[in-house]
Amino acid sequence: MAIPSLVPQCTLTRTVVVPFVLLLISFTLLFSFHPPFKATLSKFAPFITSHATHPPYTAAVVYLVRLSHADELLESLASVNAFLPLRDPWPIILFHTGDFDDTPVQDDFLASLRKKIGGPSNNSIMDFSDRVEFVKLDWVLPEGIPHTKEELDPVSPSSWPGYHHMCAFYSTKIFFNPRLRDVTYYLRMDTDSLFLEPLCYDPFEVMHLHQRSYGYLGIGNDAPQVTKGLWNFIRDYAGSHPEVESHLNASTTWKWPSNFTNGEVDWDDVPIHGYYNNFEIVKLEEFRKPEVEEWFYHLVQYPEGFYKWRWGDAPLRWVTTQMFFDMERDTERLCGIHYYHPYNYIEQCECVPLHP
Ligand SMILES: Nc1nc2c(ncn2[C@@H]2O[C@H](COP(=O)(O)OP(=O)(O)OP(=O)(O)O)[C@@H](O)[C@H]2O)c(=O)[nH]1
Numbered sequence: 001m002a003i004p005s006l007v008p009q010c011t012l013t014r015t016v017v018v019p020f021v022l023l024l025i026s027f028t029l030l031f032s033f034h035p036p037f038k039a040t041l042s043k044f045a046p047f048i049t050s051h052a053t054h055p056p057y058t059a060a061v062v063y064l065v066r067l068s069h070a071d072e073l074l075e076s077l078a079s080v081n082a083f084l085p086l087r088d089p090w091p092i093i094l095f096h097t098g099d100f101d102d103t104p105v106q107d108d109f110l111a112s113l114r115k116k117i118g119g120p121s122n123n124s125i126m127d128f129s130d131r132v133e134f135v136k137l138d139w140v141l142p143e144g145i146p147h148t149k150e151e152l153d154p155v156s157p158s159s160w161p162g163y164h165h166m167c168a169f170y171s172t173k174i175f176f177n178p179r180l181r182d183v184t185y186y187l188r189m190d191t192d193s194l195f196l197e198p199l200c201y202d203p204f205e206v207m208h209l210h211q212r213s214y215g216y217l218g219i220g221n222d223a224p225q226v227t228k229g230l231w232n233f234i235r236d237y238a239g240s241h242p243e244v245e246s247h248l249n250a251s252t253t254w255k256w257p258s259n260f261t262n263g264e265v266d267w268d269d270v271p272i273h274g275y276y277n278n279f280e281i282v283k284l285e286e287f288r289k290p291e292v293e294e295w296f297y298h299l300v301q302y303p304e305g306f307y308k309w310r311w312g313d314a315p316l317r318w319v320t321t322q323m324f325f326d327m328e329r330d331t332e333r334l335c336g337i338h339y340y341h342p343y344n345y346i347e348q349c350e351c352v353p354l355h356p
Pocket residue numbers: 063064065066069096097161162163166189190191192278342343
């Protein structure tokens with residue numbers, strides 16, 4: 001009786017143990033192999049198809065969101081899915097400040113998203129909702145200013161402090177958010193931003209091929225009520241940073257107030273240009289250069305700027321690009337994007353496909 005019971009045991013040894021040992025040996029060999037040179041790997045490149053086709057950058061679509069605006073966010077996301085021809089299904093990052101923190105809230109939102117735009121997205125079989133990530137931001141009022149509205153007496157008190165936090169986030173902090181550490185380009189949309197028609201190119205590809213640092217749709221002005229002190233702040237910074245001053249003075253698109261008013265005007269009454277940056281594409285590393293970071297540090301060292309005077313991210317994006325970029329070489333007006341955002345008028349320019 002012992003023999004019959006041994007037969008299955010031997011069979012088991014042969015069918016399970018032997019392949020297992022062989023598998024183990026192959027894994028050990030595989031993982032102990034370090035290619036001495038990159039060139040060695042390139043011999044196998046034809047077989048590594050995903051590497052061969054992967055673009056040399058990463059990207060993400062980012063939003064700052066509120067649960068109270070979930071419906072308009074769904075519309076905006078649907079327009080991203082329908083009209084933005086991305087070559088890869090890049091992540092959709094929803095920054096929030098706690099109201100999307102609970103799993104049931106996230107699940108609910110994703111279920112609504114699936115109902116609205118379920119199915120494959122952006123040249124892939126990946127469901128749009130599987131690309132969505134929720135990333136929490138911790139917004140705290142900075143030291144050095146009163147933490148009550150009554151004491152601080154901010155401009156735009158009805159939206160304080162949320163809107164003011166938003167301005168500080170998009171002006172300075174976003175570039176250093178850990179989730180974006182390995183992201184080359186982000187495309188920002190606001191919950192009230194909409195694409196209206198299909199775009200004839202992938203805007204990340206344009207940014208990459210044209211080697212741009214900042215992509216935008218249009219430029220407007222921010223009202224003097226929300227830029228109090230900003231001209232003087234910029235002038236003082238330029239005064240103590242000669243390289244910034246000479247860069248600004250050499251720019252054909254930069255005008256100090258005195259240049260067009262003969263110095264007879266209160267600078268606080270002069271509007272400052274601002275990008276309509278409720279849509280923008282940013283090459284993150286360009287905004288993390290030490291000289292740019294120093295400017296951001298200077299800004300956050302004066303918390304009244306954002307939290308009392310409500311300096312906006314739109315004029316600050318304009319000022320930052322003017323200070324540190326070659327406006328002609330580094331920025332791109334992205335044409336052919338049929339886009340809607342309340343109160344912005346964007347002049348259309350023709351859509352030119354990248355690969356006609
Ligand atoms: N979490 C959070 N998000 C906000 C807050 N305020 C604004 N946002 C988001 O920040 C983005 C910009 O806000 P908007 O209110 O659209 O700002 P805006 O475009 O300058 O102003 P509008 O002309 O009113 O559209 C949107 O995606 C908003 O959802 C806030 O207090 N909390």
